[in-house]
Amino acid sequence: MADMKDTVLAVLGFALFFSFIVLTVQFNSLRFPVLILSGVPVCLPGTVFLMHAAALPLGATVIIGVLVVVAVTVNDGVLLFTYAGEIGEKQGLRPADAVVSAAKIRLRPRVMTSVTTMVGFLPLALNLAEGGDMLQPMAVAAIGGLAMEILGAMFLMPCMYVIAVRK
Numbered sequence: 001m002a003d004m005k006d007t008v009l010a011v012l013g014f015a016l017f018f019s020f021i022v023l024t025v026q027f028n029s030l031r032f033p034v035l036i037l038s039g040v041p042v043c044l045p046g047t048v049f050l051m052h053a054a055a056l057p058l059g060a061t062v063i064i065g066v067l068v069v070v071a072v073t074v075n076d077g078v079l080l081f082t083y084a085g086e087i088g089e090k091q092g093l094r095p096a097d098a099v100v101s102a103a104k105i106r107l108r109p110r111v112m113t114s115v116t117t118m119v120g121f122l123p124l125a126l127n128l129a130e131g132g133d134m135l136q137p138m139a140v141a142a143i144g145g146l147a148m149e150i151l152g153a154m155f156l157m158p159c160m161y162v163i164a165v166r167k
Contacts, residue, residue, distance in 0.1 A: 005060040012063050019074050035160045036077030042152040043069045043145040050144030056137045065141030069149055076110050076153040095165040099158045114150050118143045
């Protein structure tokens with residue numbers, strides 16, 4: 001289990017590194033990848049809180065749940081920043097107005113995808129079937145992280161965008 005935990009931590013590190021590289025190439029700047037990936041640590045308190053509330057140990061499967069949260073956070077950040085940029089250019093809006101408009105339009109899809117993912121993890125988190133003991137921490141970690149990700153995506157990401165894109 002210790003070897004597996006080290007391996008999964010290495011995978012998490014590589015995932016964050018390669019996410020940063022791909023985002024840097026996509027946005028052709030360092031500013032937006034840093035902003036998007038800075039939303040990831042905001043999700044971790046939700047993971048830790050729910051793991052503590054459920055009295056589950058931290059292990060390798062928890063890191064896999066964190067990978068799910070990282071993927072959703074990066075996806076939501078990319079969609080929000082890209083859409084805000086498009087709206088700002090197309091309609092000639094200030095960055096604050098563009099990101100508010102983009103956040104309003106993207107709110108429902110973001111909440112729908114996050115909530116459906118959390119509901120999909122619910123049977124594993126409740127450990128309803130045999131053999132679920134190993135995957136229960138992953139599901140609980142993902143649910144806690146996704147709950148915080150929704151709040152971070154709704155409030156933190158737009159604020160960071162406005163600060164970063166001031167003209």
